[in-house]
Amino acid sequence: MKPKAYERSIDPATRAMLLKAEKEGIETAWDRYEKQLPQCSFGQLGVCCRNCNMGPCRIDPFGEGADKGVCGATADIIVARNLLRMIAAGAAAHSDHARDAVLTFKKMSGGEAGSYGIKDEAKLFSLAAEYGISAEDRSKEEITAELASALLAEFGKQEGPIQYTRRAPETRLRLWAELGIEPRGIDREIVECMHRTHMGVDNDATHILLHGLRTSLSDGWGGSMIATEVQDVLFGTPEPRKATVNLGVLSEDKVNVIIHGHEPILSEMIVEAAEDPTLLKLAKEKGAKGINVAGICCTGNETLMRHGTPIAGTFLQQELAVITGAVEAMVVDVQCVMPALGSLTGCYHTKFISTSPKADFPGTNRIEFHEEKAYETAKEIVRTAVENFPNRSPEKVSIPDEKQECMVGFSAEAILKALGGTPTPLIDAIAGGSVKGIGAVVGCNNVKVQHNYGHVNLVKELIKNNVLVVTTGCNAIACAEAGLLVPEAASMAGEGLKGVCEALGIPPVLHMGSCVDISRILVLASAIAKALGVDISDLPAAGAAPEWMSEKAVSIGAYVVSSGVYTVLGTVPPVLGSAAVADLLTRGLDGVVGASFAVEPDPFKAASLMLARIEEKRKALGLKA
Amino acid sequence: MKEVMVRPERCMGCRSCEIACAVEHSESKSLFAAVGESPSPRKRIYIEYIPEHAASVPVTCRHCEDAPCTTVCPTGALSREEISRKVVHSPELCIGCWTCSMVCNYGVIGRQKEARVAVKCDLCPGREVPACVEACPTNALVYAEVKDFSGIKRAEAALKLARGMKPGSAL
Ligand code: SF4
Ligand code: SF4
Ligand code: SF4
Numbered sequence: 001m002k003p004k005a006y007e008r009s010i011d012p013a014t015r016a017m018l019l020k021a022e023k024e025g026i027e028t029a030w031d032r033y034e035k036q037l038p039q040c041s042f043g044q045l046g047v048c049c050r051n052c053n054m055g056p057c058r059i060d061p062f063g064e065g066a067d068k069g070v071c072g073a074t075a076d077i078i079v080a081r082n083l084l085r086m087i088a089a090g091a092a093a094h095s096d097h098a099r100d101a102v103l104t105f106k107k108m109s110g111g112e113a114g115s116y117g118i119k120d121e122a123k124l125f126s127l128a129a130e131y132g133i134s135a136e137d138r139s140k141e142e143i144t145a146e147l148a149s150a151l152l153a154e155f156g157k158q159e160g161p162i163q164y165t166r167r168a169p170e171t172r173l174r175l176w177a178e179l180g181i182e183p184r185g186i187d188r189e190i191v192e193c194m195h196r197t198h199m200g201v202d203n204d205a206t207h208i209l210l211h212g213l214r215t216s217l218s219d220g221w222g223g224s225m226i227a228t229e230v231q232d233v234l235f236g237t238p239e240p241r242k243a244t245v246n247l248g249v250l251s252e253d254k255v256n257v258i259i260h261g262h263e264p265i266l267s268e269m270i271v272e273a274a275e276d277p278t279l280l281k282l283a284k285e286k287g288a289k290g291i292n293v294a295g296i297c298c299t300g301n302e303t304l305m306r307h308g309t310p311i312a313g314t315f316l317q318q319e320l321a322v323i324t325g326a327v328e329a330m331v332v333d334v335q336c337v338m339p340a341l342g343s344l345t346g347c348y349h350t351k352f353i354s355t356s357p358k359a360d361f362p363g364t365n366r367i368e369f370h371e372e373k374a375y376e377t378a379k380e381i382v383r384t385a386v387e388n389f390p391n392r393s394p395e396k397v398s399i400p401d402e403k404q405e406c407m408v409g410f411s412a413e414a415i416l417k418a419l420g421g422t423p424t425p426l427i428d429a430i431a432g433g434s435v436k437g438i439g440a441v442v443g444c445n446n447v448k449v450q451h452n453y454g455h456v457n458l459v460k461e462l463i464k465n466n467v468l469v470v471t472t473g474c475n476a477i478a479c480a481e482a483g484l485l486v487p488e489a490a491s492m493a494g495e496g497l498k499g500v501c502e503a504l505g506i507p508p509v510l511h512m513g514s515c516v517d518i519s520r521i522l523v524l525a526s527a528i529a530k531a532l533g534v535d536i537s538d539l540p541a542a543g544a545a546p547e548w549m550s551e552k553a554v555s556i557g558a559y560v561v562s563s564g565v566y567t568v569l570g571t572v573p574p575v576l577g578s579a580a581v582a583d584l585l586t587r588g589l590d591g592v593v594g595a596s597f598a599v600e601p602d603p604f605k606a607a608s609l610m611l612a613r614i615e616e617k618r619k620a621l622g623l624k625a
Numbered sequence: 626m627k628e629v630m631v632r633p634e635r636c637m638g639c640r641s642c643e644i645a646c647a648v649e650h651s652e653s654k655s656l657f658a659a660v661g662e663s664p665s666p667r668k669r670i671y672i673e674y675i676p677e678h679a680a681s682v683p684v685t686c687r688h689c690e691d692a693p694c695t696t697v698c699p700t701g702a703l704s705r706e707e708i709s710r711k712v713v714h715s716p717e718l719c720i721g722c723w724t725c726s727m728v729c730n731y732g733v734i735g736r737q738k739e740a741r742v743a744v745k746c747d748l749c750p751g752r753e754v755p756a757c758v759e760a761c762p763t764n765a766l767v768y769a770e771v772k773d774f775s776g777i778k779r780a781e782a783a784l785k786l787a788r789g790m791k792p793g794s795a796l
Contacts, residue, residue, distance in 0.1 A: 038760050041644040041656050058640070062647045062665045065640075576657050 004030070009316070009451035011481055013247040013400035017320035020398055026347060028319050029338065033447040045577030046079040052199035061577050071199060079578035080205035080212075081197040083554070087212045088193035090555030093335055094516055095186045095223025096358075097263055099155055101230045104265050104371045106148035108234070109141060115269060115374035118144065119236035127229055131163055151226055157185035164229075165221040167526055171535040172564060176217065179592065181210055181562065183218035190215060205581055213562040213593065220559030225519035231302065235268050238305035238409040238513065240418070240506075245480040247317060248403030249310035250326050254292040255283050257385045258312060258321055261333035262514065264302035266355055266369050267295065269378035270331060271303050279382050286389045291382065296321060297336050298473060298514035305409050305513050314452070314474040314481075315549075316445035322350050325396035329385035333369070334359045336444070336550065349391040353381055406485035410470070410510040411517075412524040418504055423528050426468075430540060433624050434496030437540030437614035438528075439467040440521050441475045442556065446549035446571050452478040454546030454570045454603045459484055461607035463508040466494035467614065470524070473515040475546070484509045518556055522563055532621075537564030537594030540617040542610035546570035546603055561595045566613045568598045568606045626710045629670075629748070629755055630774040631683050635765035636672070638681030643668040645760030649749055664739035669746040670757045671733065683766060685757070686733045686746035688712045694725035694734065694745075702743070709748075716742045 005018035008030045021028050042048040047059040049069050057069030059078060068074055073081075107113035118124055118140070125135055128143050131150045135143060154162050162183050165173065176182040183189055193215050196202035202211070232238075250256050257274060259267040273279060274291040283291050294312040295303055303309035312321045315336055321327055322344050330345060333356045342363030345352040354360045355369040355377075365384065369377050410418075419425045429435040439462040445451055455478035459469050463484070471479055479485055484492070490501035493508040501508050512520045529536045543565045545553050560567050575581050589596040600606040615625060644656070651659035651666035659666050670685040692712045695703045702718035703725055705711070719742040726734045726743070735744045749755040758766040767774060 038641070038645065040639065040641060040762075041648070041760075042640075044656060045660060060640075061644065061660045062668065064665075064668065065643075572657055576660055579661065 007450065010453045010456065011246070011402070011451060013402035013481075014313075014317055014320055014451055016398075016400045017247060017317075017323045021320070021323050024323075024347075026323060026344065027340075028323075029316060029340065029447050032340070042577075044572070044574055046082050046574035047075050047577035049073060049078045049081065051081065051197060054199075059577060073203065076205040076578040076580045077203050077208075079575050079581045080208040081202075083573070083575055083581065084193050084208050084212045084215075085197050086551045086554040087215050087558055088190050090550065090552040091186075091215050091219035091223060092190050093552050094219045094227065094555065095155070095190070097334065097516065098186075098223040098227035098230070099152075100263060100265060101227050101234070102148060102151045105144070105230050105234060106152060107371050109144035109148050113371040113374060116234055116371065118233055120233050123229065123237055124233045127233065130166070151230065154222060154226060155186045156188070158188065159184075162186065162218060162222040164225045165217065167523060168221065168563065169526055169529045169535050172537075175535075175593065176562075179210065179213075181214040181217065183214050183222055186218045186222045189218040205578065206584060209581070209584060212558055216555045216558030217562050219555045220519060220522055220563065224516040225522070227516040228513070228519045231264050232411070235264055235302075236306050237413050238411040239414050240407060240409045241308045243304055243308040243310055243406055243408055244403050245304075245311040245313075245406055245477060246402045246404050247312055247321060247324060247400045249292075249294050249312055250321065250324055250399045251289075251292040252326070252397070252399060253289040255286070255288045255290070255386050255389045256327045256329075257291065257293045257382060258296055258327050258330045259293060259299050259303065260296040260318055260330060261299045261337055261356075262297065262335045262516075263299060263333045263356075264306075265371065265374070266331075266333050266378070267299040267303045268306075269374045270381060271307055271309055273375065273378035273382040276379055276382070279379060279386055282383065283386045283389065286386055288386070288389045291386065294321075298516070299333060301473065301476060301511075301514040301517075305411070305511070305517075308408070311477055311480070314445050314477045316447065316451050319344055322348055324399045325349075326392065326399050328388040328392065329353050329381065331355060331381055331385075332359070332361070335552070337361065348396060349388060349393065351384055351388050353384065355381070402481070404481055404483055406480035406511070407487060407507050408476075408480070408485060408511040410506075410512050412512070412520045412527070415510060415524060416527070418506055423524075423531050427528060427531060429496075429500050431623055434466065435468050435500055436466045436496070436611070437468075437542070437618065438525075439469045439610055439614075440471070440518070440541065440543040440560070440565065441469055441479075441546065442472050442515070442518055442543070443545030443548040443553050443570075444474050444550050445478075446547045448571050449547045449601070452481065452547075454601070454606075455479065456482040456484070458544055458546045458570075458603035458607050459509055460492060461604055462610065463489075463493040463497060465607070465611055466497040467611065468497060468500075469509040470512050470521055471509055472512050472517050472521070476511045476513075479509050480511065485511055515552060515556065518560070522559075525563070525565065534621070535564055535594065538617060538621060539564075540614040540621070540623070541565055542613045543567040544570065544606055544610060546606065557597065561589060561597060562593050564594045566595045566598070566610070568600050568609050570601055570603065570606060572599050572601070626688070627768050627770055628688060628774075629685050629746070629758060630767045630769055630771070631685070632765050632767065633680065633682045635763045636681045636683055637763055637765075638672055638674065639762065640672050641760040641762060642670050642683060642757035642766060643672060645756040646670045649752070649756035650744075664737070667735055667737055667744045669733070669735060669744055683757075684731055684733060686712065687731060688746075688748070693728040693730070697724045697728050699724065711748055712745075713747055714743055714745050716740065719743050
């Protein structure tokens with residue numbers, strides 16, 4: 001019998017650490033998942049409601065028992081309300097992250113966050129211009145302050161649209177307005193989700209879901225987009241660069257500091273502090289050859305994109321990084337951090353350091369991070385890691401060999417630059433048929449899917465069929481681990497795409513950043529649609545989230561579809577308890593926003609669905625098959 | 626033969642067993658596909674709620690040794706499988722007279738609405754452990770030989786006695 005590790009992941013480094021975990025009697029997410037099986041059917045179908053204390057209520061999916069909650073809510077209503085709450089949570093996570101970025105930006109402009117500065121001035125001015133903030137006769141500081149206030153106002157806006165939604169093509173904007181789903185203030189939409197789903201408020205499934213689309217748009221073209229833009233101004237807009245990924249980036253002889261979570265506000269400072277001469281000296285004194293910072297999840301993607309800081313792994317590799325026995329500190333901020341890290345780090349010498357005022361976990365050393373003394377705090381965190389180096393027990397250390405090169409940093413700006421300044425060469429390649437279309441593949445890992453199997457196979461299948469792939473989040477890390485983010489990976493692409501990649505010297509899979517950077521994909525899609533004079537929904541493009549698990553992914557899926565891009569989900573969302581909701585999501589939305597969802601766990605079949613949609617769009621545009 | 630034995634004190638009333646039963650007896654045997662099937666798959670285990678005791682009790686076919694349902698069934702649709710000792714039902718012989726329902730002490734002979742025939746527990750042919758037992762998160766359902774189950778109960782009672790507690794009191 002093959003060891004379980006083989007069924008759990010396709011990645012050799014992950015398998016090696018899973019075997020180590022088994023040998024050491026250490027529990028991981030996969031073991032905990034097994035103990036959860038079989039999972040509750042009501043939950044899987046989305047037909048359980050706990051929104052008031054007359055409940056919990058649940059609907060019998062086979063029609064023998066209760067067909068309504070105490071208040072009379074049907075399966076359709078309950079499923080729709082639950083979905084809306086998932087969207088609200090996802091949009092809240094992205095947008096609250098954005099708020100913190102803007103607050104840092106604002107504090108920086110007021111001189112209260114001295115560790116930060118402006119790295120991309122051109123972007124600062126172009127963002128200001130979008131808000132009609134004049135640059136004439138004004139200092140950079142004044143412009144920064146005014147832009148920060150304008151951005152901050154988006155969260156509590158009560159009137160008028162969110163500014164960056166104006167980046168969408170005219171036809172899309174008109175459609176949103178007609179449907180009444182043009183997002184207003186970011187916080188407002190999220191609050192309204194909670195209001196509508198309170199007992200006895202919104203009780204029509206379609207009506208509920210339309211607000212879901214609006215809320216998701218306030219994330220994609222609001223919160224997420226603001227986060228991306230402000231972070232670019234503060235830390236620089238990513239440009240192509242080389243880096244390495246996978247657990248093998250951890251060092252045998254250096255202090256390993258893992259940055260895990262989502263916000264670059266912290267990780268940027270850690271990366272800087274790791275180069276501090278006094279700390280490097282201290283590291284030497286403690287017997288280490290240096291300080292090695294490596295990322296996990298999207299905070300890792302942020303520093304990877306801007307500095308080429310290595311990445312140790314995807315979401316499901318967070319525990320395995322600790323299991324190498326070589327991590328001095330696991331430094332976390334917010335989102336996708338497993339509370340299991342608390343007891344796990346207790347089995348090794350690893351210090352589990354929580355930093356966000358919003359997020360604490362069991363078993364942490366708490367070093368709260370505030371922008372006012374960002375660099376100082378970052379140094380304290382790195383010092384804690386360095387001082388922990390002598391506690392590493394060599395007999396517990398085993399670092400996998402796998403360490404893969406990758407080329408990253410493809411912001412929308414960088415892609416346009418690689419194309420020579422305009423999207424025209426890409427459009428020509430698509431029109432000529434050498435590139436069939438664009439596939440946006442994103443999302444998490446999920447123990448329900450063999451780790452990275454969905455990601456890697458779906459992307460390979462797309463490039464083989466001449467679909468240029470843009471990627472973010474854990475899909476990007478998975479692709480990097482599988483060697484798909486190097487220019488040489490063009491050899492795995494179909495003839496047409498291969499030619500284009502070789503001519504431009506780019507990989508067939510372009511890493512566009514973290515999960516909030518899916519907003520970069522929207523900007524790129526919008527630029528292409530505008531250049532062609534069509535709507536986003538007319539483009540030969542399709543999206544996928546092969547291994548999604550988080551509520552953020554639900555919000556992302558909803559804004560991608562609402563923006564006009566057909567999206568295939570690799571794990572089943574909890575909506576099948578309502579045939580009406582499932583039908584609306586997978587068919588009905590086509591007639592509303594020009595795109596819909598599909599659910600297909602098999603990555604090969606998912607690729608076929610995306611290819612079919614791309615062909616359909618090509619045909620409608622009069623492009624050859 | 627192994628039986629589905631019930632430990633009612635452990636039941637939380639989540640109805641996971643009922644759904645697992647219906648899914649197991651669906652065309653597709655998959656939850657996500659079964660919800661769309663027509664006719665709807667039927668469950669054969671029932672959670673009965675007793676308000677006075679605020680208790681949920683799983684009730685399912687006892688596969689009685691001297692089964693009244695098989696005795697009264699006029700067509701032989703209900704019969705005992707000689708080797709497995711299960712009480713089984715053949716829908717093609719069933720005329721929908723509900724005589725069996727009248728004599729079953731447990732009320733566990735249900736009705737397949739569309740086909741108008743009886744449905745009852747078949748202990749999930751082809752499965753090592755019946756679907757309801759596997760689905761129960763608290764092990765309120767146990768698939769065991771009566772002698773083994775009684776052994777467990779005896780051990781529990783003995784433990785309580787040993788602790789100076791009265792047997793039968795709450796765990
Ligand atoms: S809101 Fe309605 S369905 Fe939900 S728990 Fe209350 S009574 Fe039940
Ligand atoms: S259906 Fe009723 S009478 Fe027949 S074997 Fe089962 S419990 Fe006994
Ligand atoms: S699955 Fe177990 S706990 Fe749930 S209702 Fe059935 S017997 Fe009770």
